[in-house]
Amino acid sequence: xxxxxxxxxxxxxxxxxxxxxxxxxxxxxxxxxxxxxxxxxxxxxxxxxxxxxxxxxxxxxxxxxxxxxxxxxxxxxxxxxxxxxxxxxxxxxxxxxxxxxxxxxxxxxxxxxxxxxxxxxxxxxxxxxxxxxxxxxxxxxxxxxxxxxxxxxxxxxxxxxxxxxxxxxxxxxxxxxxxxxxxxxxxxxxxxxxxxxxxxxxxxxxxxxx
Numbered sequence: 001x002x003x004x005x006x007x008x009x010x011x012x013x014x015x016x017x018x019x020x021x022x023x024x025x026x027x028x029x030x031x032x033x034x035x036x037x038x039x040x041x042x043x044x045x046x047x048x049x050x051x052x053x054x055x056x057x058x059x060x061x062x063x064x065x066x067x068x069x070x071x072x073x074x075x076x077x078x079x080x081x082x083x084x085x086x087x088x089x090x091x092x093x094x095x096x097x098x099x100x101x102x103x104x105x106x107x108x109x110x111x112x113x114x115x116x117x118x119x120x121x122x123x124x125x126x127x128x129x130x131x132x133x134x135x136x137x138x139x140x141x142x143x144x145x146x147x148x149x150x151x152x153x154x155x156x157x158x159x160x161x162x163x164x165x166x167x168x169x170x171x172x173x174x175x176x177x178x179x180x181x182x183x184x185x186x187x188x189x190x191x192x193x194x195x196x197x198x199x200x201x202x203x204x205x206x207x208x209x210x
Contacts, residue, residue: 072158078181093129100141108194135157167205
């Protein structure tokens with residue numbers, strides 16, 4: 001009996017090894033799941049993807065009535081500019097504080113973060129511009145509380161070259177609002193660690209007038 005068990009032991013070990021190998025997800029597997037999740041969101045929401053070239057030809061705007069999202073080649077971010085915003089863009093050499101409200105939703109699980117429920121619950125992002133490069137950090141708000149980090153993901157900076165960030169002065173003025181689909185390589189710490197894509201709705205407004 002003992003000899004029979006010892007003879008079967010290598011088979012059990014091999015079966016366990018094969019099972020563990022089948023359960024292991026490679027980075028390529030995770031990236032494919034990410035791509036599928038993004039494609040599913042685009043299809044389910046009937047979003048229309050346009051090229052960056054078309055986006056520039058349209059004056060750096062997306063047609064919300066057509067549900068357009070532009071695919072940004074360098075970052076892999078999908079962006080819809082809902083409102084370009086009042087006021088002016090951040091200027092070259094400028095440093096300013098922006099008030100940020102956002103909804104963040106992971107496309108591969110139920111994780112979500114937001115700061116839109118309380119009028120006083122707003123994140124502050126300090127932004128600097130040098131040429132076409134933007135750098136930023138969160139100085140307070142839900143993002144810092146959630147991620148224990150002031151780092152702003154690169155994907156959230158993509159809209160800053162195409163929007164105005166003023167404060168409303170009239171009843172018709174609208175603050176900048178964008179929707180983003182951000183791949184893990186441009187996302188928060190959880191996104192980059194687990195290869196998760198995220199969906200965002202974000203508004204941007206200067207903390208103080210120029």
